[in-house]
Amino acid sequence: MFLGRVAGTVWSTVKWPQAQGLKLLLVRPYRLGDLPPGAAPVAGGTASEPTDDLVVCADTLDAGPGDDVIVAFGHAARVALSETLPPGSKPMVPIDAAVVGVVDRVEIPR
Amino acid sequence: MIRGTVVGQVWATRKARGLDGQTLLLVAACDAEGRATGRLVVASDTLDARAGEDVTVAFGSGARNVLRPGPENRDVLCDAAIAAIVEGAG
Numbered sequence: 001m002f003l004g005r006v007a008g009t010v011w012s013t014v015k016w017p018q019a020q021g022l023k024l025l026l027v028r029p030y031r032l033g034d035l036p037p038g039a040a041p042v043a044g045g046t047a048s049e050p051t052d053d054l055v056v057c058a059d060t061l062d063a064g065p066g067d068d069v070i071v072a073f074g075h076a077a078r079v080a081l082s083e084t085l086p087p088g089s090k091p092m093v094p095i096d097a098a099v100v101g102v103v104d105r106v107e108i109p110r
Numbered sequence: 111m112i113r114g115t116v117v118g119q120v121w122a123t124r125k126a127r128g129l130d131g132q133t134l135l136l137v138a139a140c141d142a143e144g145r146a147t148g149r150l151v152v153a154s155d156t157l158d159a160r161a162g163e164d165v166t167v168a169f170g171s172g173a174r175n176v177l178r179p180g181p182e183n184r185d186v187l188c189d190a191a192i193a194a195i196v197e198g199a200g
Contacts, residue, residue, distance in 0.1 A: 101122030
């Protein structure tokens with residue numbers, strides 16, 4: 001998983017049918033130097049903007065631009081998506097990254 | 111797996127149900143010399159690791175095996191977990 005800030009949204013019309021209805025976000029991961037000690041890098045906090053390369057993530061938690069989020073990769077991302085499906089059904093989707101938490105607080109001891 | 115240093119903790123109220131009860135720590139990845147590379151990882155912690163401690167972080171199914179060892183853990187929502195607290199490396 002990684003901590004990042006939502007930078008935008010992605011739309012697509014032509015896509016794998018199983019991905020219909022999935023909202024896709026652009027998330028920029030935080031790097032160590034982006035988070036000063038003691039900072040709470042939630043939206044409106046004192047952290048500088050994250051600087052890493054963008055990652056496209058599926059979102060079922062209704063996160064939006066400016067939100068700080070936790071993103072899971074791989075099978076864990078599809079486990080998170082399966083929570084929105086009927087019990088027992090599997091998310092057969094071409095997705096390998098998903099928002100799994102909207103961050104309230106980050107604590108970095110000095 | 112990677113080796114890294116615990117630098118902090120993350121809290122989220124709005125989250126996937128599979129994350130309920132997990133303690134999420136921020137880990138700064140280290141290079142061969144033990145210097146931080148800048149990459150940050152959010153890892154689930156079951157070993158009560160503290161800020162400043164060196165740890166190893168397992169990914170993928172290795173991470174699920176930290177949270178729930180055994181073959182029936184495909185429903186565990188975890189892709190990174192602290193697997194060990196490092197005492198020395200050379």
